[in-house]
Amino acid sequence: MEIFGVVNASPDSLAKFSVVSTEDEAREYGSLLLTQGADHLDVGAQASHGDAAFVAPEQEWQVVEPVLNGLLSLGVDVAIDTWQVETARNALDAGASVLNASDALQSDEMIELAAEREVQVVLPFMLGPDPRHLKHVQGDPVQVMLDWFDLQLERARHWGIRERIVLDPGTGFSPPHWDWSERFEYQKAIYSGLDRLRSFELPVYVPIAWKQTPDRLELVDLVLEQQVEYVRAHIPKQIRERHAALLEGSPLPTSDTWEGYE
Template sequence: MTETLSFDRAAVAGGRDRFFAPVGRRPVIMGIVNVTPDSFSDGGLFASRAAALAQARKLAADGADIVDVGAESTRPGHTPVPPEAEWARLEPLLAALVAEAGVPVSIDTYKGITARRALAVGVSIVNDVWGLQRDPDIAPAIAEAEAGVVIMHNREATDPEIDIVSDMLQFFDRSLEIARRAGISDAHIALDPGIGFGKSRLQNYDALRATPRLLSLGFPLLIGVSRKSIFKGLPDGAIEGRLIGTLAANLLAAGDGAQIFRVHDVAEHRAAFEVFSCLRAAPAKG
């Protein structure tokens, strides 16, 4: 039996616009809430409704501009989750999160039916790790709800021999064609180079350094490097120890013009970005 879902487009658009409004004026922070048992960093910590709501409120209080909720780990080697199992993790939480978080909510999914259900309870942004290219229903769902979208670059397998930046540009061309054909406005799109997805370590570094080239496409750029394994070489190899590498990479990307940052550690990033913005705004004296 087909579900009948309706969207409160005004509410969705309100959250969407709150998310995009600061872009270009200051760094925008997307806080992460994983309601998964197997995410690489915080799997199982926020699987309960109470823990997830508490974490979302904390992220908002720490300075997050939006809370991104995911119910399927996308780490290397993860076990895919069927849509019904994904929604079983999300359904007890999302409506309350939209009502109580105090900031817009985005859904981290590549499945059309999950996106539709989330948008029907007031989620404003769809964060698709397959850039609208995995499920043909997801772009129409976003367009119908008048939501925003983060289009992330991804690959089925890593190939260290390819030019990863050229691959990203070709991928984004395909994704943007899908978005426009579905009726998604360019003004409601952000791009994500997909650090840690289908790339070797060197290709991840190339993707980060490509920020200026990717910005030439004319869309806000989201960087998602938080606690990822590209920082394993740091002296402190613990997950929490990757904060130093995450901050360094995000500040580098901010200096190159990236505008949105998906992170676990919101308070630390808000403080670092405030210093970054003050230093950039300080008048130079000869």
């Protein structure tokens, strides 16, 4: 399992400990994530939660450019996490090697960009045009997700990029102000059905929760038990420790929360 360590360039991010704004800060924080077990890095400059401000493409690039440059100086693969094609293009031009397409490649411009570049593409399940405008899933969430991927992967095949797709169940996003108890049950259902994504014969990438509560750590362990190829994590050291314990058959208690990540 490989870990994308999360770096945020958006001041609206709820994970304040992961926010950096300069090239030097990015280099220092990215280096810390790598020493704590990350293999790659992921950076975005626009928060997706309902209370975050909308950031225009020009401003998004202005914010993320120095952070991206700092991360690229570390010599590892860096994913650009954006739903705005202008930001994605600028980041790939600058050296980002993974496109975390948080519009789910739904715009012709984004999928055309993905087709132009020989990069890996993270495709998140999404019912809505972008993470800020999502609808609730109705019915069996796993089946809805599978049906959605069927359609989107056929489109990706048409554009010649299917073999470069990595499947993301989209659980890093949610409709605005969704009650956590309902979101927990939804994510638990999705993670319990991750094995059904194997029918597409593509790698699986899952965004890991960072908030330190027993129910969230229950979800973390459920993901790690699925032996997915990639996770996106704010606290890679914790993920490495929990994963190792699961592999040894001695899972850590979900009460084993870490301080400093509230």
